[in-house]
Amino acid sequence: MTTSAYPIDTLRAELPALDWITEPHRVENLSRDFAWYSPVLERTLAGKHGDIAVRPRSEDEIRAVVGACARLAIPITLRGTGTGNYGQCTPLHGGLILDMSAYNAFLWARPGVGRAQAGIRLAAFDDAARPLGWELRWLPSTFRSATLGGLFGGGFGGAGSLRYGPLAAPGNILAVRAMTVEPEPQIIELRGPEALVMHHVYGTNGIVLELEVGLAPAHDWLEGVATFDDFDAALRFGADLGRAPGLVTKEVSFMAAPITDYFTKLGLPQGRHAVVFLAAEFCEETIAQMLAERGGTLSYRATAAEVAASRRTLLEYVWNHTTLHAFKVEKNLTYIQSAYNPSCYLEQVRTLAQRFAGEVQMHVEFLRTKEGEYSCSGLEIICTRDETRLAEIMQAYRDSGVVINNPHTCYVEEGKQNLKLNPQVLAMKQRFDPQGLLNPGKLKSWAPAQPLAQEPAHA
Amino acid sequence: MTTSAYPIDTLRAELPALDWITEPHRVENLSRDFAWYSPVLERTLAGKHGDIAVRPRSEDEIRAVVGACARLAIPITLRGTGTGNYGQCTPLHGGLILDMSAYNAFLWARPGVGRAQAGIRLAAFDDAARPLGWELRWLPSTFRSATLGGLFGGGFGGAGSLRYGPLAAPGNILAVRAMTVEPEPQIIELRGPEALVMHHVYGTNGIVLELEVGLAPAHDWLEGVATFDDFDAALRFGADLGRAPGLVTKEVSFMAAPITDYFTKLGLPQGRHAVVFLAAEFCEETIAQMLAERGGTLSYRATAAEVAASRRTLLEYVWNHTTLHAFKVEKNLTYIQSAYNPSCYLEQVRTLAQRFAGEVQMHVEFLRTKEGEYSCSGLEIICTRDETRLAEIMQAYRDSGVVINNPHTCYVEEGKQNLKLNPQVLAMKQRFDPQGLLNPGKLKSWAPAQPLAQEPAHA
DSSP states (O other): OOOOSSOHHHHHHHOTTSOEEOOHHHHHHTTOOSGGGSHHHHHHTTTOOOSEEEOOOSHHHHHHHHHHHHHHTOOEEEESSSOOSSOTTSOSSOOEEEEGGGOOOEEEEETTEEEEETTOBHHHHHHHHGGGTEEESOBOTTTTTOBHHHHHHHOOOOBTHHHHOOTTSTTTEEEEEEEOOSSSOOEEEEETHHHHTTTTSTTOSOEEEEEEEEEEEOOOEEEEEEEESOHHHHHHHHHHHHHOTTSOEEEEEEEOTTGGGGOTTSOOOTTOEEEEEEEEGGGHHHHHHHHHHHTOEEEEEEOHHHHHHHOOOGGGGSTHHHHHHHHHHOSSOEEOOEEOOTTTHHHHHHHHHHHTTTTEEOEEEEEEOTTOOEEEEEOOEESOOOHHHHHHHHHHHHHTTOEEOOOSOOSGGGTTTTTOOOHHHHHHHHHHOTTOOBSTTSSTTOOOSSOOSSOOTTO | OOOOSSOHHHHHHHOTTSOEEOOHHHHHHTTOOSGGGSHHHHHHTTTOOOSEEEOOOSHHHHHHHHHHHHHHTOOEEEESSSOOSSOTTSOSSOOEEEEGGGOOOEEEEETTEEEEETTOBHHHHHHHHGGGTEEESOBOTTTTTOBHHHHHHHOOOOBTHHHHOOTTSTTTEEEEEEEOOSSSOOEEEEETHHHHTTTTSTTOSOEEEEEEEEEEEOOOEEEEEEEESOHHHHHHHHHHHHHOTTSOEEEEEEEOTTGGGGOTTSOOOTTOEEEEEEEEGGGHHHHHHHHHHHTOEEEEEEOHHHHHHHOOOGGGGSTHHHHHHHHHHOSSOEEOOEEOOTTTHHHHHHHHHHHTTTTEEOEEEEEEOTTOOEEEEEOOEESOOOHHHHHHHHHHHHHTTOEEOOOSOOSGGGTTTTTOOOHHHHHHHHHHOTTOOBSTTSSTTOOOSSOOSSOOTTO
16 A cells, blocks of 8 residues: 555556556665766755556556556656666656566667667667677667666767767667557657657657667777876877777777776776777777877777676776766766867867866767767766856856756756757657656646646655 | 880890780870870870880789889889879880789778778779678779779779778778889888878889778668759758768768759759768668758669669769769860868858859769868869869869869879878888889979989880
């Protein structure tokens, strides 16, 4: 017997065969992600959780529970495996946690395109696609456990965005199969630009069941860390390596000293400026020639076979895993997300690194934007959790012409969308979630026809 | 009995088993390429030809003839199949034409890398590599007959440079095996940056025997022509298509009206601005979505299977084949080669197209530079063969900040090198051709220790 504001017991009684999770500590765990990176989110999301969770195994089970929630006016918050950083799976108004992680079949891969159910783990997708010669175009550092649907719901891209840009670039997401939240849920295939309207809105405007995505040719990836005495030499090497058209690179990031000192298991020299990279093994000779010309040292190197044998991959040292390694050494940290200007990113990185020396540890990921412009995005480590100072630093970034994709908010409009919400997002919500039951409160621009029937008990 | 200034008969008598070509009209044909595109080169190279040609079939045969030439002080001009445009195979001082086209074995392909003898035709290389899942990274429009050695000796890149940049980008040319011109020729493997010192110098500083090159994953390529009413809509579509990070494109070119009207066999609508492209077949849906958004029409489309069946490929309509199709309709033409500025290429294209309306037909190829900057290069059709006006137009381009890679010269320094010859080129010549016998006269900066022993009879 739960004490929810919603008719949770009725819901469960209607569908007794489903895989329900009811123990409070398990439901609380399923209501959390890695939002604790942010002091702001840690504070604002404290105590928020669902009332019950369910882990459907088939489209029929999803349809049954979604239809019941629509009839019973119970909010639904989608969840993959909870590796996000913005609290997308944390319900602001209780209700049902719809854990998609058991709905995870790999469906097919053809040249350049693959399709799977939303709950598939990214690593499982790659395990299935690689024997066919293909792999996912982008891997966040959480790829071992993160789901494809979760990445689509609240992710940007990751390793591979260097070449293929973010998920949002045309050609990366080809289609989604999505379900409406109605007493009789409909299932609709959205293709191309229409599919992207459900991207990065935290599951607020439709339930994504399957994704059809562009694939990349699979290569054997060499993993390396090049280190330098000089900040600028390292930064320029990273920028040039990631942009070099004759090299096939999947990941290039620049980490100023002392960031790689946090990577205690890699045996790197201390206090060096570093470039972490994944490149096709056949590029190694050329990279060694470039490094020799520029005075860099290859301080870590692992072939694809060595990575497979050790299960240690630098993919778990880049993007927001960099920050995670820092947290293992020092708790009084947070981070920001920044998007540098393609026309002057190196100057901006240099200037901000100098201005905030000792306070901001510079970490940028080289990538291509949605339009294909080469640039870098920052996941800078901020050496304080003071919210006032954090806000000042973010404002100083903005004043320098660097876009902040604020990771210290759980609201759709205030994060990557930067207050410029595509109006199609709301039209899609009207179409797929007319009752406003999906992750209520996250999409602030949505004005429901009528508020949720009952005030949540623990808001 | 030839009437050369060199001891040609002695040379031939020393090596009777070689495949000699002596008939004057055949030797003259083997002394020519497509330099007639240029009124300047047509005039300056008129009447220049070798005294004899030889077509060796093995490294031993090459070594034998090169050693003999060194002993007899006979100039050697290398030749592939004569598809170049700068007269690189036309000897200024007679001597031997060393036709490499029978030295053409495919050696091997591994993931991302392949190796072949210099005389291999590019199409034959791809025929051998594709069953292994790989293909050449760049194909000039002459790929059916052009050789890999010839491309290295005087080419830039071609289709594929959109993604992989020019041959000169690090990682594209991994090594060459090269022979010195000495009485006892040496064979030396040059790797990485050292190999590139023999690139685009018209065979003046070494005899390239084999090339080891980066390969690209082979895809089934869709070929298409998108047409537009509006110049700017077509130009922007081409620029955006070629840069789109989620699309796998091999070729994107923009051709202002009326250029595609020259393509009489393609059945295109007349008077339209066009974007000619090759994209992986799996990108077709996304490209159709982009075209629909931008008001373009797909006026020509052929799948990889259709291309294979018909043997008609748009690869033979782009780069300098565009100009060739124009010549089939109108003789009073020539062309220029321009390199637009990555920071403002669209503005430059628009401005110059307007300024020279009716006189310059705008044709640009989208590509990545050696450093990986996205831009475009022009192969503009010039509607006159008047050399004074041609020079004025090229100067106007330069004055607008567009680099001219002058195709109206046969001298190494005056073409793509733009008078900034890498001093390593001369050091390499000293090492590989101390007597100055390779293609004498083309590398103007080379001051031989002693002039050629005899004045050529037909200089």
